[in-house]
Amino acid sequence: MLDGKVAVVTGAGRGLGRAYARALAASGAAVVVNDLDPGVAQETVTSITDAGGRAVAEAGAVGTADVADALVERAVREFGRLDAMVTNAGALRDRTLRKTTDDDFDLVVGSHLRGTFTCGRAAAARFREQGGGGRLILVGSPAGQRASFGQTAYSASKGAIVAMMRTWAVEHAKIGVTVNAILPTALTRMVATIPGLGELVEAVDRGEPVPPEVRRTGLGTPDDAAPVVVWLASEASAHVTGQAIAVGGDRIALWTHPEEVAERLCDGGWSPEAVATEFAQAPLQDFTQALPAAATGGTR
Numbered sequence: 001m002l003d004g005k006v007a008v009v010t011g012a013g014r015g016l017g018r019a020y021a022r023a024l025a026a027s028g029a030a031v032v033v034n035d036l037d038p039g040v041a042q043e044t045v046t047s048i049t050d051a052g053g054r055a056v057a058e059a060g061a062v063g064t065a066d067v068a069d070a071l072v073e074r075a076v077r078e079f080g081r082l083d084a085m086v087t088n089a090g091a092l093r094d095r096t097l098r099k100t101t102d103d104d105f106d107l108v109v110g111s112h113l114r115g116t117f118t119c120g121r122a123a124a125a126r127f128r129e130q131g132g133g134g135r136l137i138l139v140g141s142p143a144g145q146r147a148s149f150g151q152t153a154y155s156a157s158k159g160a161i162v163a164m165m166r167t168w169a170v171e172h173a174k175i176g177v178t179v180n181a182i183l184p185t186a187l188t189r190m191v192a193t194i195p196g197l198g199e200l201v202e203a204v205d206r207g208e209p210v211p212p213e214v215r216r217t218g219l220g221t222p223d224d225a226a227p228v229v230v231w232l233a234s235e236a237s238a239h240v241t242g243q244a245i246a247v248g249g250d251r252i253a254l255w256t257h258p259e260e261v262a263e264r265l266c267d268g269g270w271s272p273e274a275v276a277t278e279f280a281q282a283p284l285q286d287f288t289q290a291l292p293a294a295a296t297g298g299t300r
Helices: 015-026 038-050 065-079 102-130 152-175 198-205 226-233 272-281
Strands: 006-009 030-035 054-059 084-087 134-139 177-184 244-248 251-254
Touching: 006 015, 006 065, 015 030, 015 038, 015 054, 015 084, 015 226, 030 038, 030 065, 038 054, 054 065, 065 102, 084 102, 084 226, 102 134, 102 152, 102 177, 134 152, 134 226, 152 177, 177 226, 226 244
Parallel strands: 006 030, 006 084, 030 054, 084 134, 134 177, 177 244
Antiparallel strands: 244 251
């Protein structure tokens, strides 16, 4: 499906990123594997090359323009071109607002949001230069689309990434570059601190299968999310852009674009009293129904 294609995957040393890189390579793409840790990046590369694929490691912490440019330059130097950029890298700090420090916020936003911005910009410049279109595959999260207790910085970053994706999709349509976001859910080390998931993550690490009832809720292994990335990197998805696609376990779903759900007009403008009267009788979204069970309590 991806013979002759070249992809960069950030944060590909472990977890979901490693699954994306391995799946892209298994489908025929040459892959530049990025990670902050050179050792785990090379482990991913070795697993790809041992299986007959093509890959090289390029270590570095995403966020700066220098690292983003180096990733694109490595793809071109090693494999002659770039066809897909998968922006997966990012850090997590599992803390509520009152416990989130400036450093926590800067680390998470810098790695996820700024890392996506710089890598997306560098890849788009290369796509424009070489012609023939390209694929920007951004990694969002359900945490950026709804309440996620203890995830101030992460939710802010992931919500912004999806918003940025929609803008980039419009900006790059003329040059044949599609821009989409995946919203993966998987039993990885990153979610092990969420109440109720730690034991499942340990079981997956031991090689145990994910129970069917858990898979049906959208939680599985990282490999379950990888096929969507492969499809988005292929020519088969050329008609798809500006979409947020959730994937995990046995489940795939498409998120809506934000839209207004109600409108009211008041001749001459609104007074505080008129607003209060309107909201007293207007149907409002039941916020509590959107909360996951783990979000209804806790002191993180």
